Amino acid sequence: MPTPRFATLIEMLEARARHAGGRSAFRFGGRDYTFAKVWESAERFAGCLMEHGLRPGDRAVLVLPNGAEFFTAFYGAQRAGVVAVPIFPGSGAERVLALADLCGARAIVVASGASASMRERLAGQTPAANLTVLEVADSDGCSSEAGFPGVEHGDLCYIQYTSGSTGDPKGVRITHAMALANVEQLIAGMAITADEVFVSWLPVHHDMGLVLKTMVPFFLGARLVLLPASLTHVRRWLEAIERHRATFTAAPDFAYRLCLRRIKNPADFDLSSLRVALNAAEPVRRRTVEDFHAAFGLEGVMVPGYGLAEATVGVSMWPPGTPIEVDDRGFVSVGRAFPEIDVAIVRDGERVSVGEVGEIVIRGPANTAGYYRNPRATGELFWRDEFLRTGDLGYLDADRDLFVVGREKNIIIHGGRNVAPREVEEIVDRVPFVRRSAAVGIDRGRLEGEQVYVFAEVRGKPAEDELRAMAVGIVRDVHGALGFRPGRVVLVRPRAIPLTDNGKLRHRALRERYLDASLRQQGRILFPDY
Amino acid sequence: MTTDDVEIDDIRSLVCVQLGLARVVDEDHLVSDLGAESADVVNLIAAVEDKYGIEIAEDEIPDIHTVRDLYERVRGRR
Numbered sequence: 001m002p003t004p005r006f007a008t009l010i011e012m013l014e015a016r017a018r019h020a021g022g023r024s025a026f027r028f029g030g031r032d033y034t035f036a037k038v039w040e041s042a043e044r045f046a047g048c049l050m051e052h053g054l055r056p057g058d059r060a061v062l063v064l065p066n067g068a069e070f071f072t073a074f075y076g077a078q079r080a081g082v083v084a085v086p087i088f089p090g091s092g093a094e095r096v097l098a099l100a101d102l103c104g105a106r107a108i109v110v111a112s113g114a115s116a117s118m119r120e121r122l123a124g125q126t127p128a129a130n131l132t133v134l135e136v137a138d139s140d141g142c143s144s145e146a147g148f149p150g151v152e153h154g155d156l157c158y159i160q161y162t163s164g165s166t167g168d169p170k171g172v173r174i175t176h177a178m179a180l181a182n183v184e185q186l187i188a189g190m191a192i193t194a195d196e197v198f199v200s201w202l203p204v205h206h207d208m209g210l211v212l213k214t215m216v217p218f219f220l221g222a223r224l225v226l227l228p229a230s231l232t233h234v235r236r237w238l239e240a241i242e243r244h245r246a247t248f249t250a251a252p253d254f255a256y257r258l259c260l261r262r263i264k265n266p267a268d269f270d271l272s273s274l275r276v277a278l279n280a281a282e283p284v285r286r287r288t289v290e291d292f293h294a295a296f297g298l299e300g301v302m303v304p305g306y307g308l309a310e311a312t313v314g315v316s317m318w319p320p321g322t323p324i325e326v327d328d329r330g331f332v333s334v335g336r337a338f339p340e341i342d343v344a345i346v347r348d349g350e351r352v353s354v355g356e357v358g359e360i361v362i363r364g365p366a367n368t369a370g371y372y373r374n375p376r377a378t379g380e381l382f383w384r385d386e387f388l389r390t391g392d393l394g395y396l397d398a399d400r401d402l403f404v405v406g407r408e409k410n411i412i413i414h415g416g417r418n419v420a421p422r423e424v425e426e427i428v429d430r431v432p433f434v435r436r437s438a439a440v441g442i443d444r445g446r447l448e449g450e451q452v453y454v455f456a457e458v459r460g461k462p463a464e465d466e467l468r469a470m471a472v473g474i475v476r477d478v479h480g481a482l483g484f485r486p487g488r489v490v491l492v493r494p495r496a497i498p499l500t501d502n503g504k505l506r507h508r509a510l511r512e513r514y515l516d517a518s519l520r521q522q523g524r525i526l527f528p529d530y
Numbered sequence: 531m532t533t534d535d536v537e538i539d540d541i542r543s544l545v546c547v548q549l550g551l552a553r554v555v556d557e558d559h560l561v562s563d564l565g566a567e568s569a570d571v572v573n574l575i576a577a578v579e580d581k582y583g584i585e586i587a588e589d590e591i592p593d594i595h596t597v598r599d600l601y602e603r604v605r606g607r608r
Contacts, residue, residue: 447588488576
């Protein structure tokens with residue numbers, strides 16, 4: 001790896017603020033925020049964290065949606081040497097606390113005006129001692145003249161919680177060195193320049209939205225138009241691309257499928273400025289790429305990519321401007337690995353030959369060294385000590401183009417987000433009258449892709465209206481805790497969920513029995529009647 | 531069951547179950563009033579399709595805004 005241009009993200013932002021302070025770091029909600037402004041707010045927030053007793057290496061959980069306050073808090077934490085732990089801002093109080101507890105956080109940072117409700121939501125819980133709830137605006141009166149600690153290249157920068165197969169959230173440790181290594185790989189691998197115009201609605205708390213869509217433009221001083229992380233109004237994304245003459249956007253496959261459905265007259269949009277519309281974080285469908293190009297009159301713009309939080313984010317991408325490659329089973333290639341990344345395919349502990357399917361393992365400077373405070377999961381993360389095990393199945397063709405064909409574990413990919421069955425099951429199992437539950441991913445071929453179907457075994461003989469109330473309660477609880485609703489809740493008789501001999505849920509068998517209607521035919525389904 | 535027999539109450543109940551709500555009214559907008567995400571709307575459509583054995587095409591979905599719209603669509607009035 002060549003000598004990095006910046007040793008830390010702090011150095012990067014400070015350099016931008018010093019040499020191009022008047023320039024827009026990002027635009028959000030119709031307003032431009034300059035690098036000088038971002039730097040100044042970050043320093044003030046750093047001062048605030050320090051005034052509240054946070055020391056270098058302490059963790060601060062950030063519960064912040066897309067917007068200026070996220071950057072204030074994220075870079076403020078860096079300035080104070082505090083490790084940022086950005087999480088899904090729609091998380092319920094219980095989840096926020098659980099993650100805060102897992103990483104031993106000293107602070108939970110929420111949006112201005114949100115601390116009262118967060119404190120209220122936390123009131124019924126039992127937060128660890130010396131855990132403070134801060135809002136970003138608390139830093140308004142703070143000094144930015146504090147003596148800030150030195151931050152090193154190899155220091156921990158942030159922790160990204162991700163769902164493992166068992167559902168225990170695992171905190172991927174990312175250092176400044178890893179984040180910057182991946183930023184440079186993405187820039188080199190995607191031929192990104194300072195002239196690029198980024199438009200992004202991806203959530204900034206999460207790897208692709210955070211690293212590719214905010215750190216990369218900050219690094220280069222490229223223009224960034226940030227949107228709220230919602231696809232309720234998908235038109236606004238396309239309108240922003242057109243209005244700002246965006247050259248680079250990124251989203252999971254389902255978001256592009258949503259455009260194809262919602263936009264009745266694609267000819268109304270001029271997306272010709274786009275150089276790259278990266279399609280990643282979810283299995284890429286050939287139809288999406290072809291239909292999107294056809295609908296918007298584009299060619300070679302939508303490129304499949306592959307990555308994971310354990311490798312900071314980006315691993316590979318299909319080269320823009322060239323037709324995608326689809327194999328005879330319909331799998332779309334996610335291209336070749338970025339510079340300095342070595343991809344191998346492994347089965348039963350050994351490398352397999354070209355074209356053979358196995359687990360994808362990768363080696364590179366942006367790989368995490370392991371999970372935070374989780375030696376057991378860290379111990380299972382590597383193959384031959386230096387290759388990261390992705391848990392994804394795939395193969396390399398003769399040109400070393402990577403194809404991802406499936407997952408080794410039961411992870412459900414819901415809207416670009418990994419959902420572990422157990423995360424859902426733990427919530428559902430606590431609902432009264434539920435004996436046991438299982439969550440599986442079911443893809444009905446609809447545009448939204450895989451959805452989380454919840455199966456719950458019910459005790460006793462509840463009446464129809466009681467069953468309905470139970471289903472409503474399950475949806476409400478899952479939504480409250482995880483921020484999404486199940487695709488369907490199916491209430492079943494005791495022992496309808498198949499188990500292994502040692503009592504583990506057999507998710508795959510359950511999915512099959514539901515899809516081939518055998519569960520229904522055997523009278524195992526109590527609710528609903530469809 | 532033919533879709534002529536569908537009562538709006540059945541549709542309300544289906545919406546409640548899909549979205550995790552105790553009650554809804556017919557004029558509730560699925561997205562702005564009830565907070566449905568695009569995936570929720572599609573799962574709701576899938577539930578209606580399964581329940582009544584009908585098919586709702588992709589390009590009809592954007593026209594279904596309220597609980598009543600969904601009912602009208604199931605009754606074949608749209």
